[in-house]
Amino acid sequence: MKILLLGALVLLMGTTSFAQNKFTVSGTVKSASKGETIIGATVSAGANHVTRTNEYGFYSLTLPEGTYPLVISSVSFTAYSDSLNLRKNTVVNIDLLDAEQTLEEVVISSTASNRRSLGSPQMGMEKISPQDIKNVPVLLGEKDAIKVLQLLPGIKSAGEGNSGMYVRGGAADQNLILLDEATVYNASHLLGFFSTFNSDAVKDIAVYKAGMPAQYGGRLSSVLDIKMNDGNNQDFNVSGGVGLISAKLNVEGPIQKGKSSFLVSGRRTYADMFLKLSNDSSINTNQLYFYDFNAKMNYQLGEKDRLYISGYLGNDHLGVGDLFGLDWGNTTGTLRWNHIFNNKLFSNTSLIYSNYKYKIGINSGADIFDIFSNIRDYNLKQEFQWYLNNKNSLRFGLNSTYHTIRPGEVTSPDSSSVNDKLMQKRYSLDNAVFATNTWKASDKFSLTYGLRLSAFSILGEGDFYNIDGEGKVLDTVHYKSGEVVKTYLNLEPRLAASYQFNNSSSVKASYVRNTQNLHLIANSTSSTPTDKWVASTNIIKPEISDQFSLGYYKDLRDGLYELNVETYYKTMQNQIDYRDGADVYNGNNAIESELLFGKGRAYGVEWLLRKRTGRLSGWISYTLSKTERQINGINNGDWYNARQDRTHDIAIVAMYQLNKKWTLSANWVYYTGDAVTFPAGKYIIDDQTTYYYTERNGYRMPNYHRLDLGATMQLKQRKRWSSELTFSLYNAYGRENAYTIEFQDSKDDPNKTVANQLAIFKFIPSVSYNFKFK
Structure with missing residues (x-):
């Protein structure tokens, strides 16, 4: 804690100023209809005194003594305005009314004012x-x-x-x-x-x-x-929907009106139910479904305290009769306490749980076994937000997470031909302290600067290895339970600045260093639920990135359109890739023997033109980028395309409110085909074709493009009931985009090779019915 406070003081040196006869207006902004706190609401006391509510709806403004026009506004709400006579520290809690969603008001709102975020140093x-x-x-x-x-x-x-x-x-x-x-x-x-x-x-x-x-x-x-709804503390609401493959239901309401509320939301697909309608036993015994469940409660303990309890449970099941089964899913839980110490100091304390697991079941003849893996976290997080004055706001805190990783274990009955195999559990403690100050140096220039110090400790019990350049294990060292194997300390500076030319344009720049100590290991061409998470070890070092960004932001036609242009350059250390012929699923405890390490770089330019209001809204985005890796042992040590490299990426999104009943929408996407490794040749051994490969990711999948169409029809509305039908057509012009390309010998001439392209989606229509009543 002493280090944390010292870091906070260092951040403030030279920026904190004090003046006599200054007072603070603070409070919480909520929705009048639901009682939910509003994130990012704009609070202004004149053009030069502007702030936003934090993640929990709290705001604080320190101003010289005087009278100010207080205006509080947020998207989809009617703005609040009043005269503020500031002669002492004052609490102003505001409940904003929902804006009426009539077509005429939507058209009028097209004269929206310019973005408040233009002057914020936050970019990207x-x-x-x-x-x-x-x-x-x-x-x-x-x-x-x-x-x-x-x-x-x-x-x-x-x-x-x-x-x-x-x-x-x-x-x-x-x-x-x-x-x-x-x-x-x-x-x-x-x-x-x-x-x-x-x-x-x-x-x-x-x-x-x-x-x-x-x-x-x-x-x-x-x-x-992503933040979940808190639940309506004013009235009960029930909403839901039924579509082609899933149904959902959402229930929320007050526990004690105005003081506490709950939210319960569930969703399940039922594709497996359609499979059961088949007369074919090879089909009707299969399973394919998922479900998820969200729940949240919050309690207003007093004027200065609020307690939140939230959780998520989701699971997927894929089964092929009794032969194969795959289950995977996430479980999370959060207990959070908000406390307002005074009109300038806000605290958030969280206890957090997270668990991801998967299980594979095989039942094929004598081969009967299960494979299980999971990663589980226990996390304590303490944050403070200190609104020092009208120029400085400080955020600081600490975070401590205990990770347990079970990379994979095989269990089987005595009758199975497969033996049990337990891979070592890995334990680690991930600690961090951080502090950030946002300094409004002038009406035009703002600066955010901060520092994060992370300490990742690898813990026993377990065996750790030394490996030579060929991936062979040289020796093994055993550590006892709780014994520290190695600790990686990393300083992660953060810096961002903005200069606002006028009320419609600004320029921003930022630098950020990030580190990563948990890594996903997979050598397939696409992510699967069975990919392995591994923590940093004595050999697998933390990944480190340094990103520099520069952006220009412009509001056009009095804020009707927004134009953003950002460019970036990112370097990456300790990047992970796989040795040629690597098998990361072989049950080898020394997974490091299958890996190689090197560096990466990524750079590009992004354009975004957006229209938020009016009958026609939407955006056009374009990204021009390059992503490469350089790792000794791959591609002769030369730079090669990363798997995620794409040169061009375009999206056009449009939504049009035809009238009060119909809303139309469409989006079109185009991007350069993914970088892939295709065979460069083949040879025959014992009448079996074997392909050989040269350049890693030296080829491209075909370019991808697709058009999607949608329409929403508002059905008859009543005071306490509303419903709608939603129609969509995915891949409207039936483009057969390549999902995979496989190579095999030609049936007519085995000396020739043919490439077979698989496309999984063509025209996919859907319709769903949604309702809401209270």
Whole structure:
């Protein structure tokens, strides 16, 4: 704690100023209809005194004594305005009224004012609204936050229909995904075609591609911070929907009106029920479904204290009769306490649990066995937000996570021909302290600077290895339970600055260093639930990235359009790839023997033109980028394309409110084919064809493009009841995009090789019915 306070004081040196006759107005901003706190509401006391509410709706402004026009506003709410006579420290708690969603008001709102975020040093951050998630057409009509994020610049889909994402050249495992502060290690359902996040339970979604604040750490490329709804503490609401493959239900309401509330939300697919309708026993005994369940309660303990309890449970099951079964899923839980010490100091204390696991069952003749793996976290997080004055706001705290990883164990009955095999559990303690100060130096210039100190300790019990350059184990060292094997200390500085030219344009720059000590190991061409998480060891070192970013931001036509242009350059140390012919699933405890290590680089330019209001809204995004690796032992030590490298990535998203009844939507995507390794030749041994490979990721999949269409029809509305029908058509012009390409000998001439392309989605129509009553 002494180190933490010392770091906070160092950050403040030279920036903190004090003046007489200054007072503070503070409070909490909530929704009048639901009682939920509002994240990121704008609070202004004149043009030069502006702040935003934090993640829990709290704000604080320190001003000279005087009278000010107090205005509090947020998207989808009617702005509050009043005169503030500031003669002493004052608490102003505000409940904002919902804006009426009539067509005429939507058109009028097209004269929106310019972005408040133009002057903020934060760059590379995107938010998506529940309305965007609702209207953008996606696969099988399932509203999906991650699929919508993939339509933004710098965020690339990991493949056809896949919920994985690559951000600014990073791999799929280099994204920190948080649900109410709990880490989600696998954010996909049905082998990646859907994400784990039920949009009906989601309150706020923010993704950071650059300039990550110091409270976030542990991943190189991005942070996806998702917060669940708190639950309505004013009235009971029930909503739900039925689609082609899934049904969902959401219930929320007050426990004690105005003081506490609950939220329960569930979703399940029923593709397995259709399989049972078949008369074919090879089909009707199969299973393919997922379910997820979100729950949350919050209690207002007093004027200064609030308690939140939230959790998530999700699971997938894929079964082929009695022969094969695959189960995987996430469980998270968060206990959070908010406390307001005074009008300038806000505290958040969290106890967090996260568990990801998978289990494979095989029952084939004498081969009967199960494979089990999981990663489990216990996490304590303490944060403070200190609103020092009208120029400085400080955020500081600490984070401690205990990881337990079971990389894989095989168990079998006595009758099986397969023997039990237990791979070693790995234990580690991940500690960090951090501090960030945002300094508004002048009306035009703002600066955010911070530091994160991470200490990752590898713990026993277990065997650790020394390996030579060929991957052979030289010797083994055993450590006792709780014994420290090695500790990696890393300083992670953060710096961001903005200069606002006028009320419609600004320029920003940032630098951030991130480290990562948990790594996903897989040598397949796409992510699967059975990919292995491993922690840093004495051989696997922490991955480190340094990213420099520069951006220009412009509001056009009085804020009707937003133009963002950002460029970045990122270097990466200790990147992991696989030896030629590596097998990471062989049950080898010394997995390091299959790996090689080197460096990477990623750079690019991103454009985003967005229209948020009016009958027609949407955006156009374009990313031009390059991602490469250089690792001794691969590609003769030369630079080669990373798996996630794509030169061009384009998305066009449009939503049009035709009238009060109909909303139309469409999106079109195009991107360069993924970098892949194809065979360069073949040879025959004992009448068996064997392919040989030369350059790693030296080829490309065919370029990808697709058009999706959607429409929402509002059905008859009543005072306490509303419903709608949603139609969508995925891949409207039937493009047969390549999912995989396999090589085999020609049946007519075995000396020739043919490439067979598999496309899994062509025209995919869907319809769903959604309802809400209270």
